């Protein structure tokens with residue numbers, strides 16, 4: 001009803017061209033038809049396949065001689081009675097097409113004499129500047145919570161009727177499904193709800209990951225934001241006990257936000273291979289939320305257009321996927337203030353900071369960084385993020401735990417290894433280096449057709465020169481910077 005009134009208002013404001021960007025063509029045409037019928041104006045739809053056709057007259061024939069874009073516009077221009085014309089997928093025909101643009105402009109210029117309204121319905125439409133001043137844009141509203149619930153219930157009833165059985169659905173799973181459909185069009189929400197029900201006749205929490213993945217695909221962001229299928233559990237992360245505890249304590253506050261103190265995000269800084277990425281994945285795993293990764297490199301991709309807009313759209317999309325975890329990997333690479341980029345990185349930083357301060361939807365940001373020298377001071381200022389964690393090299397007991405995790409993951413019986421003793425051999429190693437030692441040890445054992453032994457692991461460990469040695473200075477600087485600024489993650 002609201003859409004009908006809004007679109008009518010725009011038309012009554014005497015705009016000769018109304019652009020409707022939507023995937024829901026049928027819904028848009030239906031609105032246009034209803035407005036035409038109410039106002040007693042003839043309504044037509046047009047497509048390159050069928051040409052013009054009366055929309056409000058049942059069984060009206062297609063006017064095939066109008067399939068060509070300039071033919072249809074010529075016909076409209078010649079019609080003495082003002083009508084409403086919904087032109088579907090007309091967007092390709094205005095590009096480098098002076099005749100088409102001129103015809104559109106002439107129809108618009110004569111609007112006072114013959115009040116034609118052209119409604120351009122496409123998934124995306126950029127009007128040339130000479131036409132934009134004659135036009136208004138209209139956006140179909142997305143279904144709200146109540147309408148989404150109605151859609152899911154309709155789908156459940158339809159399934160029940162077809163199968164002769166009731167759809168099983170717990171209240172909580174139903175509410176979560178409805179929440180996860182937010183941001184989708186009516187048609188897409190219906191499709192996903194049907195998909196969730198159809199395979200087992202039930203709505204359960206197990207449906208949610210697939211619904212989230214499908215939703216993300218529908219809201220495609222051309223590579224700036226990616227859906228990470230591979231979340232982790234904190235069982236796979238050795239150490240980082242302070243971080244784990246911090247997250248545990250805030251889980252409920254994030255999932256059922258109340259008041260201004262809802263957790264908003266953390267920044268993890270530390271050596272490469274220390275497990276920061278793994279920790280970001282584990283936050284999503286721990287909170288059972290979808291994980292979205294924002295690729296700062298793609299934000300700057302020249303093919304995707306203006307960087308700030310890319311970032312803004314990606315953040316908007318993340319809000320549509322809320323509740324979710326948004327992982328900004330190597331954030332410093334995207335925000336380091338280059339002097340030669342015409343201020344782009346400053347504007348990108350500004351966009352991010354504004355979003356961090358104003359975001360409404362529950363999107364928990366996990367940013368990771370290796371290089372603190374490139375981190376803009378504004379980002380780490382108190383209040384921007386909830387906590388800054390420093391991921392240092394693991395202590396001996398944590399190294400033993402990481403060894404256990406990676407041996408166990410590769411089917412080894414960890415009881416056969418003296419983990420505490422082995423941990424001494426990998427002093428100064430990052431988690432990634434410990435894992436590499438296990439992998440290399442397994443290859444050596446396989447080459448000798450022998451089971452993996454402590455000797456294999458020791459050999460690999462003693463022949464590894466860890467980053468903490470090759471990059472000792474950088475590590476010292478990182479520790480010094482983090483002292484007093486960051487909380488130890490472990």
Ligand SMILES: Nc1ncnc2c1ncn2[C@@H]1O[C@H](COP(=O)(O)OP(=O)(O)OP(=O)(O)O)[C@@H](O)[C@H]1O
Nearest residue numbers: 236237238272273274275276277278402431432435
């Ligand atoms: N604390 C840990 N517990 C278990 N495994 C770990 C740990 N730290 C690192 N690893 C292993 O090393 C791999 C690489 O670590 P990860 O990518 O998480 O580190 P990072 O700090 O994000 O490094 P980078 O900055 O290079 O991306 C992980 O996938 C995991 O297998």
